[in-house]
Amino acid sequence: xxxxxxxxxxxxxxxxxxxxxxxxxxxxxxxxxxxxxxxxxxxxxxxxxxxxxxxxxxxxxxxxxxxxxxxxxxxxxxxxxxxxxxxxxxxxxxxxxxxxxxxxxxxxxxxxxxxxxxxxxxxxxxxxxxxxxxxxxxxxxxxxxxxxxxxxxxxxxxxxxxxxxxxxxxxxxxxxxxxxxxxxxxxxxxxxxxxxxxxxxxxxxxxxxxxxxxxxxxxxxxxxxxxxxxxxxxxxxxxxxxxxxxxxxxxxxxxxxxxxxxxxxxxxxxxx
Numbered sequence: 001x002x003x004x005x006x007x008x009x010x011x012x013x014x015x016x017x018x019x020x021x022x023x024x025x026x027x028x029x030x031x032x033x034x035x036x037x038x039x040x041x042x043x044x045x046x047x048x049x050x051x052x053x054x055x056x057x058x059x060x061x062x063x064x065x066x067x068x069x070x071x072x073x074x075x076x077x078x079x080x081x082x083x084x085x086x087x088x089x090x091x092x093x094x095x096x097x098x099x100x101x102x103x104x105x106x107x108x109x110x111x112x113x114x115x116x117x118x119x120x121x122x123x124x125x126x127x128x129x130x131x132x133x134x135x136x137x138x139x140x141x142x143x144x145x146x147x148x149x150x151x152x153x154x155x156x157x158x159x160x161x162x163x164x165x166x167x168x169x170x171x172x173x174x175x176x177x178x179x180x181x182x183x184x185x186x187x188x189x190x191x192x193x194x195x196x197x198x199x200x201x202x203x204x205x206x207x208x209x210x211x212x213x214x215x216x217x218x219x220x221x222x223x224x225x226x227x228x229x230x231x232x233x234x235x236x237x238x239x240x241x242x243x244x245x246x247x248x249x250x251x252x253x254x255x256x257x258x259x260x261x262x263x264x265x266x267x268x269x270x271x272x
């Protein structure tokens with residue numbers, strides 16, 4: 001949190017949405033001049049939308065950050081350029097550099113991996129998909145910035161990463177099981193928007209056997225993760241383990257559905 005707040009010390013309206021932390025986050029935020037709101041965590045989209053709707057944000061343009069992220073000077077300049085342009089779009093994707101073992105995972109980290117994090121206060125909203133959020137904007141109203149966030153993804157250690165990704169795997173499995181499973185090959189082959197293409201590839205990958213092995217080969221070999229040295233190998237292996245956790249959760253959901261069908265029972269809770 002201190003590193004994140006220091007990287008935006010140029011901003012005079014910083015809002016921190018806290019979900020009931022007990023590690024001094026609120027005090028750290030207030031000491032840096034930030035305002036603090038509290039809201040029990042349901043998902044990332046809910047927290048971000050709450051900030052827009054209840055945060056009394058002073059300016060029209062909003063940058064969303066997680067506590068383990070850092071803004072570069074290049075990103076600040078890119079955002080200023082957007083705000084000063086004649087016809088800005090409603091939201092902008094920002095690529096993130098993942099740091100692991102003291103180095104930037106330029107290859108194994110799937111750089112550039114984009115998320116919409118910068119947008120107009122009154123137009124940008126999110127909905128939850130899997131363990132992350134997705135913007136409620138049409139493709140033609142979303143642009144891409146050519147400057148990066150720095151993501152300190154392992155600032156709390158590898159154990160914390162696995163704990164978080166155990167939760168994420170459950171969410172990803174639910175999305176894969178309950179949501180639209182259709183695969184549009186035209187999107188994969190011809191879609192110019194890199195984010196939409198990756199989403200289509202992800203849906204296709206969920207249908208394939210041996211996904212953990214495929215994930216490792218894709219990241220370490222095809223995406224040249226080996227060029228990131230030992231860090232690249234370890235991170236590629238961790239992503240394969242994460243893929244396996246998703247597969248286990250998906251199998252568990254499928255087994256539960258088979259039991260419902262076998263005994264003719266009706267669900268007592270909604271699927272989602």
